[in-house]
Amino acid sequence: MNKAIAFLLLSFLYSAGFAQTGVIRGKVTNAINKEPIPYAVILVEGTTIGGTSDDNGDYTITGLNPGIYNLKASFIGYKPVTLYEVQVTLANVKFANISMEEMSMEMQEAVVTAQAFARKEESPLSLRNIGVAEIKRNPGGNRDISRVIQSLPGVAITSSFRNDIIVRGGSPNENRFYLDGIEVPTINHFSTQGASGGPVGLINVDFIQDLDFYSGAFPANRGNALSSVLEFQFKDARTDKPAYSITLGSNDLAATIETPLTKNSTLIASWRRSYLQFLFQALDLPFLPKYDDFQFKSEIKLDQNNIIDIIGLGAIDNVSLNTEASKTEENLYTLSQIPTNRQWNYTIGGSWRHFRDNAYRTFVVSRNYLNNSAQKYVDNDDSNEANKLLDYQSTEAENKLRIEETVRKDDWKINYGAGIEWAEYTTTTFQKLENEVTLNYSSEIGVFKYGAFGQVSKGVLSERLQLSLGARMDANNFNAHMANPLNQFSPRLSASYSLSKKMAINFNTGIYYQLPPYTTLGYRNTGGELVNKDVKYIQSKHVVLGIEYNTSKNARITVEGFYKHYSNYPMDLLDSISLANKGSDFGVIGNAPVSSTNKGRSYGFEVFFQQKLFRDFYGLVSYTFVGSEFQNFEGSYVASSWDYRNMLSITGGKIFKRNWEVGAKFRFNSGSPYTPYDIQASALKTNYDVTNAGIPDNTRLNTLRVEPFYQLDVRVDKKYNFKKWSLDVYLDVQNITNNTTTEQPYFSVERDANGVPIPDPNNPDYYIPRGIENVAGTIIPGIGIVVEF
Numbered sequence: 026m027n028k029a030i031a032f033l034l035l036s037f038l039y040s041a042g043f044a045q046t047g048v049i050r051g052k053v054t055n056a057i058n059k060e061p062i063p064y065a066v067i068l069v070e071g072t073t074i075g076g077t078s079d080d081n082g083d084y085t086i087t088g089l090n091p092g093i094y095n096l097k098a099s100f101i102g103y104k105p106v107t108l109y110e111v112q113v114t115l116a117n118v119k120f121a122n123i124s125m126e127e128m129s130m131e132m133q134e135a136v137v138t139a140q141a142f143a144r145k146e147e148s149p150l151s152l153r154n155i156g157v158a159e160i161k162r163n164p165g166g167n168r169d170i171s172r173v174i175q176s177l178p179g180v181a182i183t184s185s186f187r188n189d190i191i192v193r194g195g196s197p198n199e200n201r202f203y204l205d206g207i208e209v210p211t212i213n214h215f216s217t218q219g220a221s222g223g224p225v226g227l228i229n230v231d232f233i234q235d236l237d238f239y240s241g242a243f244p245a246n247r248g249n250a251l252s253s254v255l256e257f258q259f260k261d262a263r264t265d266k267p268a269y270s271i272t273l274g275s276n277d278l279a280a281t282i283e284t285p286l287t288k289n290s291t292l293i294a295s296w297r298r299s300y301l302q303f304l305f306q307a308l309d310l311p312f313l314p315k316y317d318d319f320q321f322k323s324e325i326k327l328d329q330n331n332i333i334d335i336i337g338l339g340a341i342d343n344v345s346l347n348t349e350a351s352k353t354e355e356n357l358y359t360l361s362q363i364p365t366n367r368q369w370n371y372t373i374g375g376s377w378r379h380f381r382d383n384a385y386r387t388f389v390v391s392r393n394y395l396n397n398s399a400q401k402y403v404d405n406d407d408s409n410e411a412n413k414l415l416d417y418q419s420t421e422a423e424n425k426l427r428i429e430e431t432v433r434k435d436d437w438k439i440n441y442g443a444g445i446e447w448a449e450y451t452t453t454t455f456q457k458l459e460n461e462v463t464l465n466y467s468s469e470i471g472v473f474k475y476g477a478f479g480q481v482s483k484g485v486l487s488e489r490l491q492l493s494l495g496a497r498m499d500a501n502n503f504n505a506h507m508a509n510p511l512n513q514f515s516p517r518l519s520a521s522y523s524l525s526k527k528m529a530i531n532f533n534t535g536i537y538y539q540l541p542p543y544t545t546l547g548y549r550n551t552g553g554e555l556v557n558k559d560v561k562y563i564q565s566k567h568v569v570l571g572i573e574y575n576t577s578k579n580a581r582i583t584v585e586g587f588y589k590h591y592s593n594y595p596m597d598l599l600d601s602i603s604l605a606n607k608g609s610d611f612g613v614i615g616n617a618p619v620s621s622t623n624k625g626r627s628y629g630f631e632v633f634f635q636q637k638l639f640r641d642f643y644g645l646v647s648y649t650f651v652g653s654e655f656q657n658f659e660g661s662y663v664a665s666s667w668d669y670r671n672m673l674s675i676t677g678g679k680i681f682k683r684n685w686e687v688g689a690k691f692r693f694n695s696g697s698p699y700t701p702y703d704i705q706a707s708a709l710k711t712n713y714d715v716t717n718a719g720i721p722d723n724t725r726l727n728t729l730r731v732e733p734f735y736q737l738d739v740r741v742d743k744k745y746n747f748k749k750w751s752l753d754v755y756l757d758v759q760n761i762t763n764n765t766t767t768e769q770p771y772f773s774v775e776r777d778a779n780g781v782p783i784p785d786p787n788n789p790d791y792y793i794p795r796g797i798e799n800v801a802g803t804i805i806p807g808i809g810i811v812v813e814f
Contacts, residue, residue: 045748047113049086049121050265053078053098056124057433059329059380062100065125070095070107071640089113091746093158093680095579095638098123109579109637110158114744114751116813117268122261129436129488142581142635146438146482146493149521150531150571150585151241153177153635157233157260159643163676164690165738165759167275167807169226170236171213174255175692176674178585178631178647179240181667182694182734188213189222189608191667192240193587194627194653195252195565197222197608199539203247204228204257204336205322207374207391208425212255214316214342215368218397218419219542219615220608227318227340229295231270231281234260241569241587242519242533245478245495246429246440251539251565251591259322259336262291269814275757275807276301277316286323294321306347311356312363316342330380339371346405354797357780358771361717363611364401364415370394374425384432387442395421399612403714414715417613419452421543429478436488440495441479448472450543454616459712459720462599464616468547470555474501474540476510480517493519499538503546504558513538513562527576531585533569538562541595544615545604561593561621579637586630594655595619601658601723606666625655625665636677644677657726664698664727671695684744693735698727699769707772708794713782719772734766736802750814759805770796 053065061082068075069086072094078084086096096108103125111121145152155173160166166173171188174180181191189197198220202209213223237256239247247254267284276299283293302313318340325333344366350356374391400407401415429442449471456464480495495517498510506512517535524530540546541560548556571585595604596619603623607614629651636644649672653665671694678688702719706712712720738759745752774792775783785791 045115045746046087047089047091047115047746048118049089049094049096049111049113050118051084051121051123053082053084053100053123053125056126057380057385057431058382059332059378059385062103062125065098065100065103065123067096067098067123070097091115091684091744091751093638096121096123098125100125102128104128107579109156112158114813115746115748116751117263118265120261120263127433129484142575142637144521145244146484146491146521147244147440147480147495147519148239148242148533149491149493149519149529150533150573150583151179151239151569151587153238153240153633154235155238156235157230158638160230160233160236162678162686162688162740162742162755164678164688164740164757165736166690167757167759168230168272168809170228170230170233170255170257171222171226174236174238176645176647176676176690177238177240178583178633178649179587179629179651180649181651181669182672182674182692183697187222187224188226189220190253190255191669192252193589193629194651194665194667194669195589196220196605196665196667198542198604198614199250199252199565200255201247201250201253202255202257204338204372205259205334206256206376206387206389207336207372208393209338209372210393210395210421210423211370214318214340215314215344215366215611216370217608217611218395218421218613219544222608224314225276225299225301225316227338228257229279229281229297229318229320231272231279231295232259232293232320232322234258241567243517243535243537244440245480245497245515245517246442248476248478248497248499248515248537249539251537251563251589260293261324262293262322264291271812273810275805275809289326290323292321292323295319302345309347309350309356311347311350311359313345313347314343315345316340332378332380333375334378335373335375337371337373340369342366342368348405352780354773358717358773358797360405364399364417366397366399366611368395368397370396383434384430386430387428389425389427389429391423391425393423395419397421397613413455414457416455417452419454419544419613420450422449423447436484438482438493439480441477443477444475446474448474448543450547452544452547452616457715458599459706459716461711465551466549466553468549468555470503470543470547472501472503472543472546474499476500482519489523491519491521499540499562501540504560506559506561507540528572528574531569531571531573533567535567537565537567539565541604541619541621542615544613545595545617545619548616548618550618556618557595559621560595560619563594563621564592566590579639581635583633584630585633588628589626591623591625591627591655593621594623594625595621596623596658600721602726603655603665605655606727623656625653626662627651627653627665627667638680641680642677643679645674646676647674648672658723666698666727668698668727669694669696678740684746686742686744688740688742690738691735692738694733696730696733698730700726701729702772704772704794705791708774708785708791710784710790710792713774713792729769731768732766734801735764736760737762737764750812753809753811753813755809755811757807757809759807760802761804763802763804765800765802768799768801770799773797 214225216223239254262283272279279297281295372393403412427444476499478497482493500510634646700721703722
């Protein structure tokens with residue numbers, strides 16, 4: 026009886042709420058000078074509903090049922106614009122600002138239709154855009170951008186629970202991240218120092234408007250990247266009244282507020298706290314991760330020509346050990362490997378944009394900081410200092426200033442600027458390694474970095490051919506070679522030729538440079554001397570050729586082939602492998618003696634189909650073939666750790682009536698390579714007592730391969746709209762088929778009933794080796810609730 030009454034009450038509330046209609050409101054402005062565009066026409070795709078901007082560029086669209094809509098904006102003399110998947114609810118007015126670019130006279134004389142996918146002159150290919158709705162509803166994505174982009178071409182599909190971003194055969198430390206033009210060093214919790222990966226995303230997707238993902242063809246104003254650049258555009262906070270959202274997800278609880286502060290300023294802020302530690306403890310897992318993160322954005326409009334944005338992003342991460350977990354073989358192995366770890370980091374920055382006719386200037390100042398510590402003891406017994414295996418403490422700080430100018434004049438686009446940076450790195454490192462090697466040193470370095478860039482783009486042949494030529498130079502004071510900007514001269518050229526209104530052939534080539542990690546620059550020997558004083562910037566030469574076809578139904582198909590050649594990659598002299606093979610595990614990479622002599626290459630092709638929302642359907646299909654090879658210690662090219670070969674991702678979904686939505690994602694890779702263990706070295710007592718794990722036999726680097734991996738994820742959403750608030754309930758099931766993949770076995774040794782390793786009776790200096798099966802993959806159901814009011 027009580028259930029029936031509750032059901033009737035919910036149905037009544039839902040019906041009452043649905044009788045209301047939603048509102049979209051926003052401003053239409055010139056993309057370059059931010060001047061309002063009056064009398065622009067904004068239509069809701071697939072309906073006769075729309076509106077017109079007033080003298081101030083403001084528009085309002087009313088009479089919309091709750092749901093997801095595409096908006097199309099047009100005005101004489103400007104390129105038409107489409108905004109995809111604008112979510113309308115009853116709880117709050119939806120704000121959707123629109124920026125429009127002026128057309129050249131040649132374009133105005135032609136018949137121009139709205140392009141489903143915006144293109145940039147500097148990057149006519151290897152650039153993908155994802156909207157916030159695509160991120161939030163991605164099956165298996167768990168509202169985590171690092172997982173979502175695995176649906177895109179060129180991005181490695183892995184069976185690991187980590188969020189390493191591996192693009193076109195490059196390592197996870199070759200990526201750069203920007204939030205509204207402000208660089209942040211990582212977008213993951215529990216990140217690997219010297220790389221960028223981690224198991225959980227750091228950015229709250231409720232902040233995101235959309236994401237531009239570059240897998241190549243990097244614009245000249247973005248440096249220090251070899252594999253990808255991720256440009257996040259944060260949304261503008263609402264200007265009418267405060268609004269709130271609470272999200273209860275699979276991993277954490279999040280609270281977000283967006284509100285006007287004054288007539289000319291706004292704020293959006295959030296806090297998230299994990300409850301993974303309780304879940305892991307309930308599941309009897311041997312480690313307990315916990316994290317908090319905080320972020321905000323404030324926009325201050327000084328006047329129509331001057332806007333200041335201030336952003337902040339921070340995290341506190343802790344990993345403790347659950348020594349009370351069941352003494353299974355798998356748990357004991359994990360407990361022997363994972364150190365206790367505490368990280369905290371933040372980025373805070375501000376940008377001032379000054380607009381004038383046909384141009385705008387940007388001043389960006391920021392600071393980011395990382396504090397990372399880890400400890401490990403024999404048998405996790407910290408009562409005796411003699412048991413210490415690892416005691417690591419490190420900080421990294423960067424203070425940055427960048428000034429750039431963007432000018433549009435007729436069919437010319439010019440961007441130029443310069444930047445300086447002061448970086449500080451400190452560490453106190455004690456770590457026992459195999460072969461009786463101990464790292465024991467303290468280090469503190471300061472690095473002054475400077476650079477300049479410029480790029481010119483122009484359309485010719487009646488705008489059918491778009492050309493863009495750019496260059497940048499970077500340098501620093503760490504050594505004489507890197508202090509000369511000419512040694513890091515980085516040219517790039519892009520071209521795009523329109524074969525028809527729907528088809529284009531695109532090309533890019535460029536030379537890109539990246540500084541080795543601070544862990545490498547600051548490494549010292551036991552005498553306190555810097556060891557890697559002669560390192561160089563890592564170089565990567567890119568060539569990309571592709572063809573693109575845009576349909577008239579919000580979809581496109583692209584085919585791209587790529588080749589990358591690496592040089593000056595640091596070669597780790599302790600274990601004789603390139604740093605290019607590292608970065609997909611927890612801890613630190615790069616704190617070793619190196620030689621900037623390693624070379625590598627990656628190559629392949631991608632096929633990509635993207636269907637933006639059209640008649641309530643959406644989808645992504647990507648196939649990538651990639652080969653990735655780096656030199657071994659003998660100078661021969663062998664498969665790198667990122668040589669995934671064949672990768673396939675299929676994502677699709679449909680929006681049904683009454684705000685139901687169903688989506689699914691299928692992922693496949695043909696198996697990643699791995700290096701077999703040196704059994705004899707691993708079983709040696711003096712080694713195993715320190716490592717408690719297998720030692721790779723790097724004379725057989727990446728000669729074996731795990732079996733193929735696939736996974737099917739399914740997600741169902743149901744949205745309820747009430748007069749003052751809205752509710753979104755979702756079920757997200759990862760690996761719904763419960764598929765498992767056998768990966769490289771763990772190395773262990775035989776133990777007696779008390780868990781003590783058993784010596785080999787025939788060779789007392791060794792333990793008796795054995796393997797532990799390593800099976801990845803299990804079904805993971807998750808339920809989430811999002812409340813907005």
